[in-house]
Amino acid sequence: MKISGIKYLANQGVENIWKNKMMAFATFCVLLISLLLVGCSALFYINMNSMILGLGDQNEIAVYVDTDTPQERVDEIGEQLRNLDNVSNVKYISKEEAYNRMQNQISQGKEIFNYIDDYQFMPDGFSVTVADNDQIRATVDAIKRIENIQKADSSPQVAEFLRELRRVVTLIAGAVIIALAAVSMIMISNTTKASVYARREEIQIMKYVGATNAFIRTPFFVEGLVTGFFSGAGAFFITWAVYRSVYNILMEQGMLINAFGAGSIIPFADIRVICGLVYLLVGALAGAFGSTVSTRRHLDV
Amino acid sequence: MVELQNVSVTYAGGVDALNNVSLKINDGDFAFVVGSSGAGKSTMIKLLLKEIDATSGVVTVNGYNLSKLKKRKIPEFRRTLGFVFQDFRLIPSMTVYENIAFVLRVLDAPLKYIRKRVPYVISLVGLHAKTNSYPDELSGGEKQRVAIARALVNDPQLIIADEPTGNIDPELSYEIVELLKGINDQGTTILMVTHEHDLVRHFGGRIINITGGEIVYDEVLTGTNAELLPEVELAQAMENAEVQQSDEYSMPAGDGSDYGNPYVDDVIAAITNTSNDNGGVE
Numbered sequence: 388m389k390i391s392g393i394k395y396l397a398n399q400g401v402e403n404i405w406k407n408k409m410m411a412f413a414t415f416c417v418l419l420i421s422l423l424l425v426g427c428s429a430l431f432y433i434n435m436n437s438m439i440l441g442l443g444d445q446n447e448i449a450v451y452v453d454t455d456t457p458q459e460r461v462d463e464i465g466e467q468l469r470n471l472d473n474v475s476n477v478k479y480i481s482k483e484e485a486y487n488r489m490q491n492q493i494s495q496g497k498e499i500f501n502y503i504d505d506y507q508f509m510p511d512g513f514s515v516t517v518a519d520n521d522q523i524r525a526t527v528d529a530i531k532r533i534e535n536i537q538k539a540d541s542s543p544q545v546a547e548f549l550r551e552l553r554r555v556v557t558l559i560a561g562a563v564i565i566a567l568a569a570v571s572m573i574m575i576s577n578t579t580k581a582s583v584y585a586r587r588e589e590i591q592i593m594k595y596v597g598a599t600n601a602f603i604r605t606p607f608f609v610e611g612l613v614t615g616f617f618s619g620a621g622a623f624f625i626t627w628a629v630y631r632s633v634y635n636i637l638m639e640q641g642m643l644i645n646a647f648g649a650g651s652i653i654p655f656a657d658i659r660v661i662c663g664l665v666y667l668l669v670g671a672l673a674g675a676f677g678s679t680v681s682t683r684r685h686l687d688v
Numbered sequence: 689m690v691e692l693q694n695v696s697v698t699y700a701g702g703v704d705a706l707n708n709v710s711l712k713i714n715d716g717d718f719a720f721v722v723g724s725s726g727a728g729k730s731t732m733i734k735l736l737l738k739e740i741d742a743t744s745g746v747v748t749v750n751g752y753n754l755s756k757l758k759k760r761k762i763p764e765f766r767r768t769l770g771f772v773f774q775d776f777r778l779i780p781s782m783t784v785y786e787n788i789a790f791v792l793r794v795l796d797a798p799l800k801y802i803r804k805r806v807p808y809v810i811s812l813v814g815l816h817a818k819t820n821s822y823p824d825e826l827s828g829g830e831k832q833r834v835a836i837a838r839a840l841v842n843d844p845q846l847i848i849a850d851e852p853t854g855n856i857d858p859e860l861s862y863e864i865v866e867l868l869k870g871i872n873d874q875g876t877t878i879l880m881v882t883h884e885h886d887l888v889r890h891f892g893g894r895i896i897n898i899t900g901g902e903i904v905y906d907e908v909l910t911g912t913n914a915e916l917l918p919e920v921e922l923a924q925a926m927e928n929a930e931v932q933q934s935d936e937y938s939m940p941a942g943d944g945s946d947y948g949n950p951y952v953d954d955v956i957a958a959i960t961n962t963s964n965d966n967g968g969v970e
Contacts, residue, residue: 392796406781592777595737596838597767598794 396602400609410582411614414674417578418618419625421571422670426626428567430662432560434652439553441651448527448541450513456535461511467533468515473526476516482509510537520550572673579611579677583685590685600686607678615674619667626662630655689715690736690846690879695745697731697901705731707901708745713879713894715845718872720888721881723898729881732898733850736879737771738762750845767795770839770876772868774851776831778823778838784810785819788838795842809837813867829860836867840876847871849880853887865891 404411450468452461461479468477480488486506515530517523523541530539583590593603637652655662690713697706706728713719723729734740735747738754747754750768757765778787785806792802810819813833823831832852839847849868853861865880865887872878882888888895888909897905 389796389798391799392793395793403781588777589779589781592779593790593794594763595766595771595777596791596794597763597765597769599763602763602794 393605396605397609399606401613403606403610404613407582407586410578410585411610414575414578414582414611414614414678415618415621417574418615418670418674419621421567421574421673422618422622422666423625424567425564425571425669426622426662426666427629428560428564430626430630430658432556432564433658435556435560436553437651437653439549439556448515448517448523448530448539450515450530450536451538451540452511452513453535453537454508454510456511460535464533464535465513468513468530471526471529473517473519473522474515475518478514478516480512480514482506482511485509485512520547575673575677576681579674579681583607583678583681587685590682594686603686604679604682607682608675611674611676611678612671613674614678615670615672616667617670618674619670622670623663623666626666627655627659689713689748689750689877691746691748692732692735693746693748695735695742695747697728697735697740698743704901706735706742706898709898709901709903710745711896711903711906713877715877716872716875717894718869718878718891719880719894719896720891721879721896721898722883722885722888724883727898728901729898730850731901733848733881736848737769738765763794767842768845770842770844770847772832772835772839772847772849772852774854776823776828776835776855778831778834780823783820783822784815784826784834784837787823787834788841791838791841805841809841812840813837828856829863832856832860832864833867836864836871840871844876846877846879849878851881851883853882853884858884861887862890 450464452464456464465477465479468474483506486509489509490500515526517526527539527541530536590603634652634655690711692709692711695706695709696704698704709728709732721729721732731740735742735754736749738749738757742755745755750765752761752765752768754765779790782790788809789802789806792805797805807816807819810816813836815830815833815837818826818830818834823834826834832855835852836847836849839849847868852868853864856864861884868878868880869891892908892910894908895905896903
């Protein structure tokens, strides 16, 4: 086929959107809703996963040293902790740092700190990260055996809970996304079928004048591609607006960030490009193939 | 050229639509196909367009053996045809120009040729002023002229017209057939299915009557160019011939050129006798 022929078919596809604007609009809306349903579910899952992983990172062993331990001994304890099995990281938390953290974590009644201007009552401490969460209990016992250790806290059940939670969330989110994708495919298929059905006579006429199946399908392909592309763009901008609003609201809630790991929610800027590309690509492909496949049953003339 | 050799079509429900039909229409012929509803006319058209396949027999159109034609070759075959339907079958979202140009687009014709050829055929059917109109803005007669222009634009060897005057005013019917006759004079074979006997009488030519899936009448008559038989009388004459055929004669299985069948003579006699008063049919 000549270049002018390809250009003609592509133009026909774009013109058809305008000529059949009601059906094109219906297809656009269905694609937009489908993309939003699946896209938002996927983003929800990605963030849940990130939050759970974030909470998992907090599952460290908090080690408190006796209050009156001299600094040299505190440094030695730090070295002893680093030499223990299953310890991947040891972070020293000074009295002052612990005091500041406490101030930040208390959102109400901060006035009390006006009366406490000395942080010497706070113990020195360490934040110990373990390599294998399953052996965290043994590591805690080993830490407790070190001299001048006041307390070593860990919650192995939290680690297990988070692991289980992540598994369940993955399963549920996977099922929901698959179900929504299936529903979306049916919706897209039905809408494109209705759109093509309304023009079945047009297809028959084309067949009578000797048009090949490819010649008939190409404008439908282009029409679906363009409609799907705009649906993808629409879904992207809606997601962007909603995501940013939700993100900002959550970030304003300091307590929520600490309690539920909301601090691990991914900023939209980090996923903007990939999110936009996926929306545009999936939208365009779903529109193009939905439209093309729907012509098949009318081509047998 | 159109040739049907011992063609039968039986639909899935067991209905025999065509029964051992043989027929030959030569290049440059103008043939009317007449017959009542359910006689098998539409089946014949579908066969010729390769919309359906014959249950048995051989169908040859423009040199293509349709019984052996592969699916992927159907578009190529259809490009050698022009078609005109009762319901016009114009693409509603395209203008007159676009509807006609579309056929040449399918052929991947050069743009320069399309720009020259399309206005020419539009002027041939007298619709120059309606070039940019949409089908919805045209009258029935105008729509049919667009359909004829579309059938004509790729210079086909054969034009199949299925009841082209069925949806338009009687006075416009003559115009449409005149147009088809004019195209035929240029050498294009025309096969026109109609149930309007006065048109057939007026224009004459080869008349093929299909009844009950069989060709019961195939004869060349000279047109009168005048009002001849009242509709009822011609219909009665044809009907009588069909009754006689079923009672007394059986059609030979041939190529359709056997016009010596006695029942045909009866029909001609009936028409001639009745029409003598009106100017005579030869």
